[in-house]
Amino acid sequence: xxxxxxxxxxxxxxxxxxxxxxxxxxxxxxxMVALYVFEPEVWNAPDADGSHLAFVVESLAExxxxxxxxxxxxxxxxxxxxxxxxxxxxxIPIDALLAHEETGxxxxxxxxxxxxxxxxxxxxxxxxxxxxxxxxxxPGRDGWAARWETHMRVARVTAPxxxxxxxxxxxxxxxxxxxxxxxxxxxxxxxxxxxGGSREAAAHLRSFLLVRGRDYRTTMGSPVLAWESCSRLSPxxxxxxxxxxxxxxxARRRLGELAELEHTGAIARDDLLAWNGSIRSMLSxxxxxxxxxxxxEDEPAIESSCMARATESLRADGDPVVAAERLAxxxxxxxxxxxxxxxxxxxxxxxxxNFRMRAMLVSFASHHLWLDWRTFAPWLGRQFLDYxxxxxxxxxxxxxxxxxxxxxxxxAQAGRGS
Ligand SMILES: Cc1cc2nc3c(=O)[nH]c(=O)nc-3n(C[C@H](O)[C@H](O)[C@H](O)COP(=O)(O)OP(=O)(O)OC[C@H]3O[C@@H](n4cnc5c(N)ncnc54)[C@H](O)[C@@H]3O)c2cc1C
Numbered sequence: 096x097x098x099x100x101x102x103x104x105x106x107x108x109x110x111x112x113x114x115x116x117x118x119x120x121x122x123x124x125x126x127m128v129a130l131y132v133f134e135p136e137v138w139n140a141p142d143a144d145g146s147h148l149a150f151v152v153e154s155l156a157e158x159x160x161x162x163x164x165x166x167x168x169x170x171x172x173x174x175x176x177x178x179x180x181x182x183x184x185x186x187i188p189i190d191a192l193l194a195h196e197e198t199g200x201x202x203x204x205x206x207x208x209x210x211x212x213x214x215x216x217x218x219x220x221x222x223x224x225x226x227x228x229x230x231x232x233x234p235g236r237d238g239w240a241a242r243w244e245t246h247m248r249v250a251r252v253t254a255p256x257x258x259x260x261x262x263x264x265x266x267x268x269x270x271x272x273x274x275x276x277x278x279x280x281x282x283x284x285x286x287x288x289x290x291g292g293s294r295e296a297a298a299h300l301r302s303f304l305l306v307r308g309r310d311y312r313t314t315m316g317s318p319v320l321a322w323e324s325c326s327r328l329s330p331x332x333x334x335x336x337x338x339x340x341x342x343x344x345x346a347r348r349r350l351g352e353l354a355e356l357e358h359t360g361a362i363a364r365d366d367l368l369a370w371n372g373s374i375r376s377m378l379s380x381x382x383x384x385x386x387x388x389x390x391x392e393d394e395p396a397i398e399s400s401c402m403a404r405a406t407e408s409l410r411a412d413g414d415p416v417v418a419a420e421r422l423a424x425x426x427x428x429x430x431x432x433x434x435x436x437x438x439x440x441x442x443x444x445x446x447x448x449n450f451r452m453r454a455m456l457v458s459f460a461s462h463h464l465w466l467d468w469r470t471f472a473p474w475l476g477r478q479f480l481d482y483x484x485x486x487x488x489x490x491x492x493x494x495x496x497x498x499x500x501x502x503x504x505x506x507a508q509a510g511r512g513s
Contacts, residue, residue: 096187096261097127098180100194100210101169102203104226104335105131105154106293107161109251111224112193117165117255125190126261129162129169131155132179138277140202142484144477146446147334149282153291154336161293167258171269173276176206177213186266189219195226195335198392200484201399227339228385229392229485239389243382247343288446288480289330296331300342303327304349304374309366311373318438321449326377329447329481332384343381346374388485398488399469403499410467421464422471425456435459446480453479454494461495468495 097119099112107113116127131151138148159169172179183189192214197203214221225231228243282288289295303311303326314320331337353370356362362370391397401407424430428439438456442448448456457475460466472491476482492498 096189096266097125097191097193098183098189099127099129100176100192101129101131101155101158102195102197102335103199103333104195104338105151105158105291106296106336106338107158107165107254108293109338109341110195110254111252112195112222114252114255115193115222115224117258119191120259121257124259126259127167128260128266129158129167130179130183131169131171132176133171133173133277134176134206135173135277136175136202136206137199138279140200141473142200142476142482143279144482145279145282146284146288146480147477147482148277148279149285150288150291150330150334150480154293154334157292157294161254162258165255165258166260168260168266170266177209180210180213180217180219183266184217184219187261189217191220191222193222194224196223196229196231197226198229198388198485201395204395226335227388228382229388231392233389233393239386240382243385247340247381249340251338251340251344284444284446284480287444289327291330291334291336293331293336296328296337299327299331300337300345303377304345308373308377309369312369312376315376315449316451318434318441318449318452321451322447325449327447329479329483333481333483339381339384343378346378346381350374384483384486387489388483390489391485397492398484401497402489402492403497406497406499409497410461410465413465418464418466418470422460422466425460425464425466425471426474430459430464432459442478446478453490457491457494468492468497 097116099116104110104112113129116129119125120127137143155169155171162169170183172183180189180192192210197207211221213219225246228246230239230242233239234242307323308326309324310320311324311326314324317324326342328337328342332339332342350371353362353367353374357367394402401409421430425435425439428436428443430436435456438448438452442452442456457468460471461468468491472488475491476484476487479487489498493500
């Protein structure tokens with residue numbers, strides 16, 4: 096049996112491991128199952144949230160229907176991945192484990208190493224596929240943008256039409272329901288957050304490219320207008336209900352349609368300029384998505400250490416009691432600064448706020464409240480429904496001026512010391 100191990104890739108379209116398993120089952124007669132493991136170690140970490148889990152559960156429910164329509168089974172198991180694989184391989188021997196590469200946090204990195212070791216020891220082929228335009232290993236900064244562009248332009252992997260499953264009863268149904276014991280608490284954002292699933296993702300992409308996105312370039316910074324004018328694809332890209340490549344190719348296609356409309360004189364000049372500018376801005380951001388994840392992929396230590404080592408103890412001089420009070424006020428939206436408090440409350444209630452306001456919230460915490468980014472980064476990650484460690488940590492560090500780029504802080508520190 097081949098096992099497709101699903102993680103942050105909860106879709107059927109543009110999914111190389113599923114396509115490979117379908118090929119194996121049709122051409123070589125090797126049955127396959129899709130497996131999602133609810134890992135206590137991952138879900139009990141300080142950066143995981145009940146809203147993330149609820150989004151995943153919704154996405155899995157939709158994916159299960161898509162897979163079943165094509166003859167495949169989705170197993171939901173609970174536990175440490177190698178133990179789950181061990182148990183599964185006793186039910187039916189595993190030939191290959193097929194998965195996407197994941198650039199996650201330190202816990203998922205350690206778990207991937209354990210899985211690779213388990214596969215080697217048990218004679219299971221472990222095949223990993225690139226999911227985003229993130230390169231492992233990264234041949235270097237030079238040429239990265241061209242490699243990214245090439246990856247995005249390659250035709251998407253078509254959703255398989257048919258899979259072959261193991262005989263009924265050969266594999267247990269799974270530990271459905273056990274994930275509720277993960278102890279993550281309620282999905283406190285349930286009423287106002289975005290919903291999971293690839294259908295939602297496709298609807299967001301479509302409405303952005305055809306209706307909502309016209310003024311994106313000029314309104315994305317507005318804490319009022321951005322809710323509607325931004326693509327809102329981020330949770331879908333983070334949990335993989337849509338591939339970045341699909342978003343990229345949809346946006347490129349729309350640029351082609353706009354050129355056609357211009358050619359036939361069927362679009363007003365203002366509309367054309369607005370749409371072209373907005374879609375190009377969105378395409379740049381899709382490349383930033385992978386650019387930032389590549390940073391964490393290349394330097395995993397930035398989850399816990401300052402990128403610029405000289406800033407490591409920059410904020411170590413404060414009174415811990417005062418720092419704890421400030422942190423609580425910031426988290427609860429009661430700093431007394433109306434703009435900060437309104438943005439924080441909106442984020443906590445919905446799981447989303449636009450880029451500029453995220454930057455402002457972090458900048459305020461780091462500079463005005465003089466909090467070390469490590470004291471709030473995991474908690475902040477929990478608030479974002481689109482939590483993506485590879486974007487989150489480099490961004491938090493950038494807004495906290497610990498990347499070595501905003502050197503005025505170093506100058507300020509030197510000034511204070513003298
Ligand atoms: C402190 C801080 C933390 C952040 N943490 C995350 C995070 O955990 N997950 C996350 O997806 N984004 C994060 N961002 C980036 C950005 O704020 C969100 O991607 C964006 O607001 C999501 O909304 P959207 O999908 O409507 O984006 P759009 O503006 O419509 O952009 C389309 C896509 O491009 C990508 N993107 C957009 N802006 C950025 C950016 N500045 N850097 C990298 N990729 C970008 C996202 O995948 C996004 O879905 C963070 C930004 C800051 C300042």
